[in-house]
Amino acid sequence: MAGSKRIVITGLGPFSAIGTGKDDVWDSVLRKYTGLTQEEFVLDGKLVDKYFVHKIKEFNIEKFGIDKQILEDILRWKDRREPQDLFYLMAAAKLALDDGRINIDRNRIGLVLAHENPGLDEFYADLINEFYKLRQEDKTGFFKGINEGFAKRGHDLQTFVFLYFVAKALDIHGYSLFINNACASGLFAVETGADIIRSGKCDCVIVAASDKSSIFKQSWFRRLEMYPEDGLIKPFAKNRDGFVLGDGGAGIMLESLDSALKRKAHIYAEYLGGAFHMEAWKISIPDMGGNSYSTVIESALKNSAVNRKSIDLLVPHGVATPVTDAYEAKAITDVFGKNPKKPLITALKPYIGHNLGSTALLETVILLLSLENNTIPPTLNCQIPDAKLNISPVRDLIKTKLNTVMKTACGFAGYNGAAVFGKL
Template identity: 30%
Template sequence: MKKSSVKKNNRVVITGIGAVAPNGIGKDNFWQANVNGISGIDYTRTFDVDNFDTKIVGAVKNFNASRYIDETSVRKLDRFAQFGVAASKMALKDGSLKLSNLDPKRIGVCVGSGLGGILFHEEQIVDLLKRKLKKPNPLAVVKIMPNSVSAHISIKLKIKGPNLSISTACSSGLQAIGSAFDLIRDARADIMIAGGTEAPLTFFTFNAFNSMRVMTQRNNPPDKASCPFDKNRDGFVLSEGAGFIILESLKMAQKRNANIYAEVLGFGNNSSAYHIVMPQPDGKDIEKTMHLALEDADIKPKDVDYINAHGTSTLSNDRAETLAIKNLFGRHAYKLAISSTKSMIGHNIGAAGALGTIIGALTIKNNLIPPTINYKNFDPDCDLNYVPNKACDKKINVALINAFGFGGSNASLVLGDANLR
């Protein structure tokens, strides 16, 4: 009982944001692109897709790692790690956080990634098979390992608190943020740098997802392909990117007069234990995930204003998520504003939930909801308000973020206006 009391007394807030996405690099560019319905989806130009049904991706454009990372470190990091380190630095700068004045043992890092350094891994294997290399690069292991991002951040910033990496496929980023939230709420850390990052746009990975037939085949035009909750949706668009936030105790944030975007109120996660790829059709486990998060936050379903949906643009996911929302929220489900960021940036796997969290926090801060673009055809199974095609002004006090991963790893996070408690 005493432990529970301690937990609830440690309020946690978001004070810094960094984003690397197909439709914008940096918090402001990313936010403006989303509220204006700008897609980052285009034809892939990095590998041959002539023999594939899908020919489009969500690639990050004009990313220069050297703007954020020293040249020596750039050579030691896979693209996914470069994204993550860059986004974390943006978040630190945005949060005006000077770590040198703080206890390094009370600061930690938690990073989610579904695939880790798969780009460099693939390049090394190809070069070995073509005999361009006699042996792997000496840095191969550290460039490929999923925890290279958290390790690099910890070493460079000399922070000695929790150093964690989480890999739960498409929910990795949200699981990382939820875990970081728990650490601060439990008083085991004062500040956590948390988020998710992914760079899966490789020939093999794209080919593998193409073989699964989970990606859209609507290639023309590319920016219209991802259409979550639309009746004609036929699969997701594979993409890359990173989202990082600074989480800290409210007490710490107030002490340094930090800008607060939103408060993290609760977190829930569970396993569907149903199928390695497909969601449970009745949505019961997704419903339970959201229920656990709201219960943890001590928030009633009727008090939720906005949901940043997992919304992948697949037939099965969008149907199951909609059903879960209707089952949990009842009549209030039809009063909710729901939107899918993936309509504009595609599905960036381990970064998806982290970028969704950023959208949720900025929605609360600005009382403006980004749309679900490309929504044209009504689906009787998806009959809620998905904020179609145009941003919506609305006072947002409570937002729910969803992320569901292959293997049945589900996560939901509750955000709120910190001024209302």
């Protein structure tokens, strides 16, 4: 393959309840620190609900080195309301940009952002407050009140606005796109970023994603019976019963191998290739009788020209719901055989929670740190693996030479993806 078409990772920028930046996050993973806490949702002094979450307790965008004038410009545009999803995305992108230490023509740097519902939580919360204030109004008064307060804010939910502000803050002016493929968004975004470089549009692309927990998201997953009342995510365990959410995000700097070699950048890994599919059967239920996911894993091996026996480590979605873990285990064992000795498998959500639209990217970053450090963190909370699944996640930390690794993701609506990374 021509040098200019090979894609490498030259910057990593994770942040979550367990830390900010690659060193902090990796250190917490090694210490098995999870940041799990119980959140109370209080309205007018009355406790409405309690739920577990991997919570970022303090987040301050000013600590990420963004130009203060730009932050002020954003706050003016937002009528002084802090746009948390926008700031999370900005932080993720900035961490990756800083880690990559790139200094090339900013018109040759692209931007791909991924998020499932940017800005929606704050919009929803403020809308409820506004409804309450207007409850005595007639229909005309109600319309006027809502229209006046929310017309611009509704417009601001459009994803181009997020791209605009992040690009402005980071002084990035190349090709840009916004991605939403549910929980698999992170992997779709990596492939999209790689395509932008492969096509010659850019030499480097910042891929960033984020998500933040909220009572609204929490309530929905509880209604779907995907929430564990003890707060513990137990991937592939016999007693698995769902997931809790996790705040955070991640950025990755993708770059052409030529560009990275030219500027002598630190190269974490090469993105060898991936495969993607849209099952499109149901929103919240995977097609247990289908073969979409196993085909994606097979195709990712083919597209990356890697033999299945060469995959040292696989990080699955590992969402710990009875159905999706079974769906995922079936796909993995269809490709690698039952109870495979290789690849080793470890699931990372118990460390960071389910980061929704950013989960695949955040876990990819931790996987790449695992690759770089030749260390496999154990799957926490999986005390008794479900024998029916025929896979046994790593349960004690392993130090071993790692060369080639795979990340898989299966999102709502059947967005299935698999990506392969290797050391140069």
